[in-house]
Amino acid sequence: MPHFHPRATEIAFVLEGKIYSxxxxxxxxxxxxxxxxxxxxxxxKGLLHFQMNVGDMPATILGSFDSENPGLVKIPNAVFGSGIEENLLEKAFGLNSKEIAKLSKRFAPH
Structure with missing residues (x-):
């Protein structure tokens, strides 16, 4: 899932598998x-990033941060699950209210 860490740089070391990163x-x-x-x-630090297993087997990554409190912002959750006005999201993403409602429901906090 696309995300970023507002307070830390991250390094990812692949122990096993293949990762699109x-x-x-x-x-x-x-x-x-x-x-x-x-x-x-x-x-x-602070840049949107992602990782996805693209191999034929499970992948293992060792991740490390340069902060004890890196923070985590998941983009879909922050945009569609945070309560931002649907009218704004419709205009920003060119989606209709039904599509926005579906995404908001999917990414709302449980």
Whole structure:
């Protein structure tokens, strides 16, 4: 799930498997590639990033942060599950009220 850590840089080390991993910088450029066992990727503090298993077997990643309290903001939850006015979301994403309601229900806190 796309997310970011507002207070920390993260490093991910692949112990097993293949991971499609990347981040988006402040100019909306993507830096992504498949990393495999023994490789690492660094996610700069505050930047949107993601990881997805793309191998044929389970993957294991060792992640570490440069802060004891990195924070975690999951993008779908922050946008659709936070209570932002639906009218604003409709305009921002070009979706209709039915689509926004469906996403809001899916990502609302349980």
């Amino acid at each position: 990347g981040f988006v910088d402040t100019e909306n450029r993507i830096f992504a590639k498949v990393i495999e066992k023994g490789q690492v990727m660094v996610f700069p």
